[in-house]
Amino acid sequence: MCVERGVDLVEAAVTRIARSCTDLVRERGIRIEALKRVQRHRRSQHQNNGHKNCSMLFEGHASTPSDTVSANLSRFAAKANKRCTTSFVTACRCAAFRLVYCRLLIYNGFVTKKTLQTGQQVHPYGLVWSAPIAMGISRNRIIEDANQALCSAMGYAHAELVGQSIQIFYECRQEFDRIGRLKYPLLARQGWASSESRWRRKDGTVLDVMITSALIDPADVSAGLIFVMTDISNRKQAERELTVQNARWFDLFDNSPEGIVLLDPDFRIVMANNEFARMFGYSKQELLNRYPPAVVIPPEREQEGQDAVERLQRGETVRIAQTLRCGKDGSRIPVSILSRPIRIDGNTIGVYGIYRDISAQVRAEQEIRDSLHEKEVLLQEIHHRVKNNLNIISSLLSLQQSAAEDDSYQQPLEVAKARVHAMAMIHDLLYRSESLAQVPFRNYLQDLVHYLRDAYHLLRERVDISLDIDEICLDIATSIPCGLLVNEIVVNSMKHAFPDGRCGTIAVQFQQKHASYVLRVSDNGVGPPPGLDFMSAHSVGMELIRGLSTQLGAQLEWDFSAGSAYTVTIPIKQAQREAPA
Secondary structure (H helix, E strand, O other): OHHHHHHHHHHHHHHHHHHHOHHHHHHHOOOOOHHHHHHHHHHHHHHHOOOOOOOOOOOOOOOOOOHHHHHHHHHHHHHHHOOOOEEEEEEEEOHHHOEEEEEEEEOOOOOOHHHHHHOOOOOEOOOOOOOOOEEEEEEOOEEEEEOHHHHHHHOOOHHHHOOOEHHHHEOOHHHHHHHHHHHHHHHHHHOEEEEEEEEEOOOOOEEEEEEEEEEOOOOOHHHOEEEEEEEOHHHHHHHHHHHHHHHHHHHHHHHOOOEEEEEOOOOOEEEEOHHHHHHHOOOHHHHOOOOHHHHOOOHHHHHHHHHHHHHHHOOOOEEEEEEEEEOOOOOEEEEEEEEEEEEEOOEEEEEEEEEEEOHHHHHHHHHHHHHHHHHHHHHHHHHHHHHHHHHHHHHHHHHHHHHOOOHHHHHHHHHHHHHHHHHHHHHHHHHHOOOOOEEEHHHHHHHHHHHHHHHOHHHOOOEEEEEEEOOOEEEHHHHHHHHHHHHHHHHHHHHHOOOOOOOEEEEEEEEEEOOEEEEEEEEOOOOOOOOOOHHHOOOHHHHHHHHHHHHHOOEEEEEOOOOEEEEEEEEOOHHHHHOOO
16 A cells, blocks of 8 residues: 555656646657656556566656766666665756756666666656655645655654654644744745744654755645755754854943944944943944044044054054044043954954043043142252251351351361251252152262362362262162261361372262162372271261261271272162162
8 A cells, every 4th residue: 555655646746747847858858758657667566566677667868967866876776787676866957947856766677877877767756755864745734755764863663654744743733833824825935945943753852953845736735745854953052052152242242341343344333332332422323334533533633543444454453552532522532442353264354443431540640640740849849948948057057157266166167067068969959850759869979079179179279089970860868878978078088188288189989789889988198097996986077977877778898008998888779779760
């Protein structure tokens, strides 16, 4: 019964296909006598009670068989030559170049290679299903046949499917009805339909499937249809994962605290996130297909924008730490920008830009600058007042010196004036300097030594001053004790090293060596009296030299073998080491 039923179906299908292909057959000279051949074959099959040698069911030839068809014919011809009964599926093109799948049966007969190449012994036995793809035939949504691939895919035996409603494959009645409402109007209109659904296997496993159906007779929907089921579960799973990833990406994109814009290769906006639209006062729709230089770049920054576009076209990344962009209302918005081309396989497919609104940062920086300026002004005023007060003290000492009748008071008052002036000079330099924390020490020592030489004008013609001072800046905490040290040692040399009209030289050196400053003040005068114990001397000058060295944390050395020489090695503090010269 199954054989007869299959032959009946094939006979009906061949009849309808032959009717639809008549014009093409006439053009290509193909002679089809399908119905007669099928009928003769049926009679022969029943009479002989089995498969006998038979001639072709379809007689005719195509102009040039395809490589795939030829390969299939050759493969199955080998089985035929072994006198095996076999069948296979192939395809031929009919009207409008649509593919029609046919089962080609080779019975217990001999098929030669030559005959196959010319297509004279091809045996299409109808639209059948030994192909590796899952196929079936149905009429009025009742399964009339199913190939082995479909049975295996759905986990049923052939007998379990034939005669069943195709609803057996669907998860629920609603899905079955939905596919019917979708498919049959398309079949009636164009002869074929394709749709995605979910089918349930016999074991309960649910598959995502693509169902493609074609009418056996395009003129008669009730004649039945052929359907192909493709398992697209992997594809649908990949699509679901991609959908989740895209949802996460779009959520991140839209809700990013940075303004992000995507451009096409022509630098037109294709997407902008919420922050970008808010930052510049536009809606997202207003930004689409706009050219950013015409939207957000103010006229005074036009060249900057053009340079950025040219760099991006060359594939470069553009970073702008701070610039201005224009809002919809014309306001200027300080932003930082990172732009980079998106490249795939060496081709630029777009550009993305990340905009950060740095208005708050710019305001904070301006507030800091204003506050710093206020402090600088205040500190300058302090230095100015300290200098003035010290000058007042120096003036008072000068008045006292002028009023003193006893010459023994002149020298101590002159020394006191020099000490006060040494401190006043530092505050004066800080007041006039661009930096209120760093003293240009070379300039300071030069001014100080020349002041002392002028103060002791009687020595000006007899004593030379030699200076070797590096370009070094010191903070005020180091500058004042260092200046007082130089003042005490130089004044001591001027007072004691060159008596009785003696000539000589006072040398002042200040240099940085490794992690220390080295101050050396020496003279080639007569030196101190023999047997002087420097550490136990109780003069004010000696005590100041020792005390100031201790204050600086310095190492103090002296040498009285040829005149007098004092070497003070001052360790550089970390903060002082990092201060700019």
